[in-house]
Amino acid sequence: MKSIDDYLKKIKTGIVPDKFKFRITEVGSVVEIKDGVAILDGMDNVSFGELVEFENGIKGMVIDIGIDKVGIIILGDYLKLGSGDKAYLTGLQASIPVTDDLLGRVLDPIGQPLDGLNSPSERMRNPLEKIAPGVVYRQPVSVPLQTGIKAIDALIPIGRGQRELIIGDRGTGKTTIAVDSIINQKGQNVVCIYCAIGQKESKVAAVVDLLKRYSVLDYSVILSASAATPVSQQYLAPYSACAIGEYFMDKGKDVLIVYDDLTKHAWAYRQLSLVLRRPAGREAYPGDIFYLHSRLLERACCLSKKYGGGTMTALPIVETLEGDVSAYIPTNIISITDGQIFLETDLFNSGVRPAINIGISVSRVGGKAQVKAMKQVASKLKLDLAQYREMAAFSQFESDLDEETKKFLNRGSKITQILKQNKHQLLSLSKQVSIIWAGTKGYLDELPLDKVTQFEDRFMEVLSTKKNEHLKRIEEQKAINTSDEKDLLLVVKEILKEFINSDNNKK
Ligand SMILES: Nc1ncnc2c1ncn2[C@@H]1O[C@H](COP(=O)(O)OP(=O)(O)OP(=O)(O)O)[C@@H](O)[C@H]1O
Ligand SMILES: [Mg+2]
Known part of the structure; x- marks a missing residue:
């Protein structure tokens, strides 16, 4: 607490001009308490984001500064506070x-343990709100972040330091993609942060369980403000997670941060703003709703070598209603991020999982970071698939198709099948490159569609047992050369022969 003497000293030295209204004491008192928010009066020299302590030790944070009142979000049990309680500014x-x-x-958004272990050490603290690094501190994204998911790594590649939105309706596999990306960072020296906002506790527990099961919790931090916590905690959660991410990024590490999900974060902020009586705008969100997310996502970046070279890749998740991407929050976040992975209920229900709509999913910067091997096999894939979908839609009305079209449709259906992937069954770069290579070269054209998955499983098995040195070479060289192709073709032919033989035996 600043003492009166300090103020008098400041006036004497001329730092605070006389015309400034200054207070004699920094103690305020509670006028109103509403759903996690306290309105105080008697505080003038406050700044946004400043920490306030109530007389019973509960802390709060300044979120709203009015002419004569200050709005504080309470970081603790607000039911223990009442009107007239004193609070003082900490200057922090x-x-x-x-x-x-x-x-x-x-952890919870203020760093309290949720796992029953000790509180984390207080040796160092990072501010929840921080101005994002400017252009001079950054460098372009150049290293890929492999998610292990074929459809993403091949068609919508993500680079370290990028912000890629995962967007889709309820239950379309958004969390699964994000968590799989975390699982795939095993051994890649990437710190992962999963921030759950407004989720059911059971869902968060399931994610924790999953990360434990795949032994990836050792390089992850989970921060949760579940639906049962006050909205103030849910509002703070992504900023806290980002502050933790910045700690690792500033040390030169690569960080992957998942915000699951920002729609619920926007709801929490809307509720807070309405309680604070801020004017409501479109869909009852306050006017600064864009800034809420832009200042958060701007903090994810790729620092230049001079500043340690750390990166923070953000995967924010947004939930849509009936696939409506033109709603307020989705359009805002689409425009802030560097691309989006769009998931569709129809695709999900028809068995295309991950249910990514490749046509409207993009990655605006990740292509630059994509590995050469993947570019070699998948550069034309997106265009071909778009053409395939169009042709497939038209061919439903046609009875006799020419040979060329039939061939194209056949190839497209095989590749679509190849891009399906079961949850948590992640593939290394070399394996992804090998199977996509086989599909795009047309070696699976003769194979019946229902055998493609079986072929892929067998192909992966043979590659990892008998051709491991081969995978290693692609992994190291990050390119696929003609001798690799010859080798792969031999394996493909061998497996196709196995399939034909087993079919003949059955007959
Ligand atoms: N690639 C996949 N293969 C098989 N099952 C999947 C796949 N992706 C997701 N699922 C299943 O679909 C269900 C929904 O997935 P998930 O919870 O990730 O969706 P969500 O979009 O995050 O849902 P919510 O909107 O409720 O948060 C889960 O039961 C999950 O196991
Ligand atoms: Mg989810």
């Missing part, structure tokens, strides 16, 4: 403890 910005020990932990 709201922050979260950050240490390497956070890895493997499950």
Whole structure:
């Protein structure tokens, strides 16, 4: 708390001009308490994001500064506060403890443990709100972030330091894609942060379980503000997660951060703003709803070598209603991010999983970071698939198709099948390149469609047992040369022969 003497000293030295209204004491008192928000009066010299402490030790953060009142979000049990309670300014910005020990932990947005272990060490704290690094601190995205999911790595590649939105209706596999991306970082020296906002506790527990099962919790931090917590906590959660991410990024590490999901974050902010009586705009969101997410996602970046070379890749998730991407929050976040992965209920229900609509999914910067081997096999894939979908739609009305069209449709259906992938069954770069190569070269054209998955499984099995050195070479050279192609073709032919023989035997 600043003392009166400090103020008098400042006036004497001329730092605070006389015309400034200054207060004698920084103690305010509670006028109103509403759903996690306290309105105080008697505080003039406050700044946004400043930490406030109530007399019973509960902390709060300044979120709204009015002419004579200050709005505080309460970081604790607001039911323990009542009108007339005193609160004082601490002069500190709201922050979260950050240490390497956070890895493997499950925390709430103010850094309190949710996993029953000790509180994290308070040696160092990072502010929740921070101005994103400017252009001079950044460099273009150049290293890929492999998700292990064929459709994404081949067609919508993500680079380290990129912000890629995952958007879709309820239950279309959004969380699965994000969590699979975390699982695939095993051994890649990437710190992963999963931030759950407004989710059911059971869903968060399932994610924690999954990460434990795949032993990837050791390099992950989970931050959760479940639907049962006050909206103030849900509002803070992504900023806290980002502050933790920045700690690792500033140390030169690569960070992957998942915000699951920002629609619920926007709802929490809308509720807070309405409680604070801010004017409501479109869909009852306050006017600064765009800034809410832009200032968060701008903090994900690729720092230049001079500043440590750390990166933070953000995968924000947004839920849509009936696939409507032109709603307020989806359009905002689409325009902030560097691309989107769009998931569709129809595709999901028809068995295309991950249910990515490749036509309207894009990655605006990841292509530059894509590995050469993948570019070699998948550069034309997106266009071909778009053409295939169009042709497939038209061919439903046609009875006799020419040979060329039939061939094209056949190839397209095989590739669509190849791009399907079961959850948590992630593939290394070399395996992805090999199977996509086989599909695009047309070696699976003769194979019946229902055998493609079986072929792929067998192909992967043979490659990883008998041709491991081959996979390693693609992995190291990050390119596929003619001798690789010859080798792969031999394996493909061998397996196709196996299939034909087993069919003949059955007959
Ligand atoms: N590639 C996949 N293969 C098989 N099953 C999948 C795949 N992706 C998702 N699923 C299943 O679909 C269901 C929904 O997935 P998920 O929870 O990831 O969706 P969501 O979009 O995050 O849902 P919500 O909107 O409820 O958060 C889960 O049961 C999940 O196991
Ligand atoms: Mg989900």
